Amino acid sequence: MSSPYEQAGIRQIFFNTSIDTGKYEPEGIYLSPPFIGNARIIQRWGDNPDHYAKVTYHGVPLKGYIGVGFELKAGAKIIAPSDGRVVEISYDFGGLGKYIKLEHWWGESIYANLRTTLVETGQRVARNHVIATVAPFGSSSHGRLHFGLRIKPYDRLDGWGGFTNPLPFLYMDVLRFIENRDALGQIQADSANPMPLFIEDLTMRRP
Template structure:
C-alpha cells in the first residue's frame, strides 16, 4: 500500500505541476509517518505544518488529508492594500524571486485573496542580523508597544511589559530570531498560541499571540526559519507578535538591545554593497 501511495502521489505532482497548481492532496495510509513522507518528497516538516492543521506530527490518523506543496515553500493570501514589495518584506525576500515563482512581471496586478507561493530559497535572504548578538528580527512590522512599564490595554493600570510588540496583519510569517531548539509550541493562557525556543547559551526567545504554529516541541530550527503566523490569540487587542528575549537566569531583557535598528528590519543585499538599505 505504501508503494502504491507513493506512485499515486508522484502522478498527482506531475498533473498538478502541468496544470499550474502548487500543491497536492495526500491521504494518510495505515503506518504512515509524517517524517517519512517529508523525507520521501524532500519537503521540510515546518512547510507541512505551516500548510496543515496537525496537532502532533508524531501521530497521524489513517484517512487524514495532508496538503503537500510541489516545491518547498510557503503560501500567502494577498490582503487588501498589499503590494508585491510589501509581501516581499514580510518574507524578507526579494520581490523578483516572488514574481518569478508566480509567473508575474512588474506590470502584473495582484488582487485581494490571491494566493502567492514564496519558495523556500527566497525566504529570509533580506533579514538583518545583529552581528554582535546574532539575533535577527522575527517579523516585519511596526513597533506598537515597547519593553518596560506601560499602561495595561485591558485594565488601564501600570504593568510591566516583558517583551516587544510588533504589529502586522493576521497571517504574516514569523521567523526564528536565532538558532535553537523548540521547547514549547502550544497554547499558553494569556500568551495564546506561543513558541519558546531554547538557544545554545541557555537563553530563550518567546513568540506569542500566534494564529498558527508551524513547528513542534523538540524541533531544531535555524535563524530565519519560518515557525508560525501572526495572530491575536490569548490576551491581545489586535494582530501582532509579542517577542521576548529571556536570559539564562530567566530574566526578560529588552529585545531592542539584541536586535539591529528597527529602520533596518529588511535589508536588500546588493552585490558589492555593505548590505544596508530597503527600509
C-alpha cells in the same frame, strides 16, 4: 521636507550602521528580526507599568511590558531570529494565547499571539526558519506579535518574568514607533492597547 511617516507622526529609526565588535559579534548575541519585512512597534519594553503591576508572573507583580509588541498583517510569517530548538508549543490562557518557545545557546525566546504553528516540539531550527504565523487582533486585519527574550542567567522572580529588553539584540533596517496614534487610524490605535495579561490562578502556568 518631512517624510509621509513623519507627517503621520511616526518616527523612523534606521539601524544601518556597522555592528559594534564584541557587542554583537563574535561573542555577543546578534538576532535577526522575528518576522519578514518591516513592522510597527506598538508596545515597547517596560511600557504601561501601572497596567502590568495589576498582574503577577510566578506570583511577582510585573514592572511593565515584558517584551516588544510588533504590529504585522494577520497571517504574517514569524521566523526564528537565531539557531535553536523548539522546546514548547502551548496555549497561555493568561493572555498570551498560542505561543512557541525556542531554546538557544544564550537563553530562550518566546513568540505569542500566534495563529498557526509550523514546527514541532524538539525540532531544531536555523536562523530565519519560518516557525508560525501571527493571529489577528480582535476583528482587525492586523496582528500583534509578542516577542520576548530571556538571556542566561535569568531570574523569573525579578518583576520581569526573567525577560529582558529584546531591542538591543535585534539588527533591523527600520523600526517604526507609534508617536501619534490618532493619525494612524482606528485599527492601529486599538491594537496599541496593553496586552491583556490576566491575574494568575492555581491552574495557570506562565511560559
